[in-house]
Amino acid sequence: MKRFIIICTMELKLFTREFFGFFFALVFPVLMLVLFGSIYGNTPIYPGADAKVMDVSVPAYSVMVIGVTGLMSLPLTLSNCKEKKIYKRFDATPVGKKNIISAQIFVNFLMTLVGICILIAAGKILYHIQIKGTFLSICICLLLSTAAMFSLGFLLTAIGRDLKSTNLLCYLFYFIMLFLSGATMPDMLFPDTIKKISNLLPMTHAVDLMQGAFAGESLTLHKMELLILGALTVICAAVGATLYSKKDWT
Amino acid sequence: MSQGIVQVENLNLAYKGLRAVQNVSFQIKSGEILAIIGQNGSGKTSTVECIEGLRKPDSGLVQVFGKDPWLHRSEIYKEMGIQLQEVEYPSKIRVEEQCRLFASFYERPADWDLLLTQLGLDKKRKQPIHKLSGGEKQRLSILLSLMGRPKLLVLDELTTGLDPEVRQNMWISFENIRKNGVAIIMVSHYLDEVEALADKILYLEKGKQQFFGTQQGFREYVKSLIPQNEWKDNYSLEKLYLMIAPKTTGLTMEGIL
Numbered sequence: 001m002k003r004f005i006i007i008c009t010m011e012l013k014l015f016t017r018e019f020f021g022f023f024f025a026l027v028f029p030v031l032m033l034v035l036f037g038s039i040y041g042n043t044p045i046y047p048g049a050d051a052k053v054m055d056v057s058v059p060a061y062s063v064m065v066i067g068v069t070g071l072m073s074l075p076l077t078l079s080n081c082k083e084k085k086i087y088k089r090f091d092a093t094p095v096g097k098k099n100i101i102s103a104q105i106f107v108n109f110l111m112t113l114v115g116i117c118i119l120i121a122a123g124k125i126l127y128h129i130q131i132k133g134t135f136l137s138i139c140i141c142l143l144l145s146t147a148a149m150f151s152l153g154f155l156l157t158a159i160g161r162d163l164k165s166t167n168l169l170c171y172l173f174y175f176i177m178l179f180l181s182g183a184t185m186p187d188m189l190f191p192d193t194i195k196k197i198s199n200l201l202p203m204t205h206a207v208d209l210m211q212g213a214f215a216g217e218s219l220t221l222h223k224m225e226l227l228i229l230g231a232l233t234v235i236c237a238a239v240g241a242t243l244y245s246k247k248d249w250t
Numbered sequence: 251m252s253q254g255i256v257q258v259e260n261l262n263l264a265y266k267g268l269r270a271v272q273n274v275s276f277q278i279k280s281g282e283i284l285a286i287i288g289q290n291g292s293g294k295t296s297t298v299e300c301i302e303g304l305r306k307p308d309s310g311l312v313q314v315f316g317k318d319p320w321l322h323r324s325e326i327y328k329e330m331g332i333q334l335q336e337v338e339y340p341s342k343i344r345v346e347e348q349c350r351l352f353a354s355f356y357e358r359p360a361d362w363d364l365l366l367t368q369l370g371l372d373k374k375r376k377q378p379i380h381k382l383s384g385g386e387k388q389r390l391s392i393l394l395s396l397m398g399r400p401k402l403l404v405l406d407e408l409t410t411g412l413d414p415e416v417r418q419n420m421w422i423s424f425e426n427i428r429k430n431g432v433a434i435i436m437v438s439h440y441l442d443e444v445e446a447l448a449d450k451i452l453y454l455e456k457g458k459q460q461f462f463g464t465q466q467g468f469r470e471y472v473k474s475l476i477p478q479n480e481w482k483d484n485y486s487l488e489k490l491y492l493m494i495a496p497k498t499t500g501l502t503m504e505g506i507l
Binding site for chain 1: 351
């Protein structure tokens with residue numbers, strides 16, 4: 001356990017030294033919140049609506065944080081370490097690559113939580129956002145959304161032949177989902193065609209689920225999202241693991 | 251009495267349609283240095299990767315400390331130090347952080363602070379690894395291989411990238427390490443290094459074992475292969491090797507001009 005903590009501490013330091021992950025997971029979502037907050041304020045999402053713009057933006061931006069760690073930071077770390085044979089070096093120690101990969105997953109999860117906590121704190125302090133959902137239901141939705149995005153990111157590293165192609169896949173998936181899922185701008189603004197595409201994206205379901213959980217909606221209203229994200233987690237992890245078992249780590 | 255550390259019998263390994271290692275057999279005892287020599291692609295690294303447990307042999311016996319390295323890798327690594335041929339570390343990690351991290355992998359790690367000084371890296375301890383020169387990275391790699399106070403060291407291209415002075419110092423260091431009973435397997439293209447250090451030589455060509463034995467035995471082996479009028483007793487190991495190694499064509503100016 002002590003050894004795992006040392007590895008995690010090291011991975012945490014490395015995470016904070018990478019500008020992309022650090023900025024886009026911890027700083028950028030708060031900047032977005034402040035930017036859109038300064039434009040719209042915490043007004044109702046439509047006249048007479050109970051929910052306010054910032055109340056729904058915080059859970060949406062939370063998914064943006066999950067997207068950064070799950071679709072960019074973690075997969076690019078995995079792919080980089082594999083390509084540069086960093087895992088091979090760790091495999092030649094009593095610790096092995098599994099411990100390093102576990103630590104990398106843990107640190108990315110931890111930074112997801114930190115990013116979301118910063119976001120919630122900023123929302124509470126600056127815009128007095130209301131979180132009506134229970135801690136448990138938010139945790140369940142957060143864990144499932146994170147598992148789905150991490151699993152998808154893992155699959156992308158398994159599909160990518162090298163760091164370059166994995167980079168391309170990750171950027172493609174991340175930015176398409178970022179702009180079309182409702183994580184950055186409300187999907188109610190989208191035209192019908194874009195809405196149809198949006199409904200096919202896993203991140204859209206994560207946004208809907210998180211917004212529902214924050215709004216205090218019963219999880220039974222989100223069976224479809226739970227099912228889609230759960231299935232995505234299992235399928236991507238299984239296919240990714242199968243593809244990885246055929247890869248040469250040496 | 252010397253204790254057997256590594257035993258390899260009829261090792262075979264093929265991948266990507268290539269028979270990389272064919273019927274290779276050798277053994278090494280504690281306090282011995284074995285040099286594996288041969289051209290690029292002759293199966294040297296594949297052979298050591300089987301000993302390191304990083305590749306699973308297709309057939310044959312490989313035992314390190316009496317155990318199969320493929321099945322007991324993490325156990326064996328407690329007593330085996332490894333320097334890989336091609337390796338990088340996370341680019342933004344600092345030298346001392348990498349050392350501290352590796353030290354945490356072992357129950358009784360080496361005094362890496364002292365090793366940093368001895369290897370001339372003490373002024374680089376705060377430096378991110380990606381800012382080290384090739385030779386400095388190589389020295390760090392050697393340091394990390396010693397971190398677990400190993401009884402067996404496997405060094406793939408030990409002194410590649412080091413300047414002559416550091417190479418000579420490295421030879422002295424490894425001679426001292428051997429005197430303490432550590433067995434060393436080194437893959438090297440530098441025959442002067444092999445001549446200075448190795449007790450035994452394993453010579454591979456296209457994955458096939460051509461010779462295994464002492465340095466004197468290797469001289470006798472070469473002598474038996476070349477015309478007697480070409481033989482001189484004072485030939486260096488490098489000269490002897492070049493006499494029997496497959497010839498490669500050099501660069502001609504026709505392709506350039």
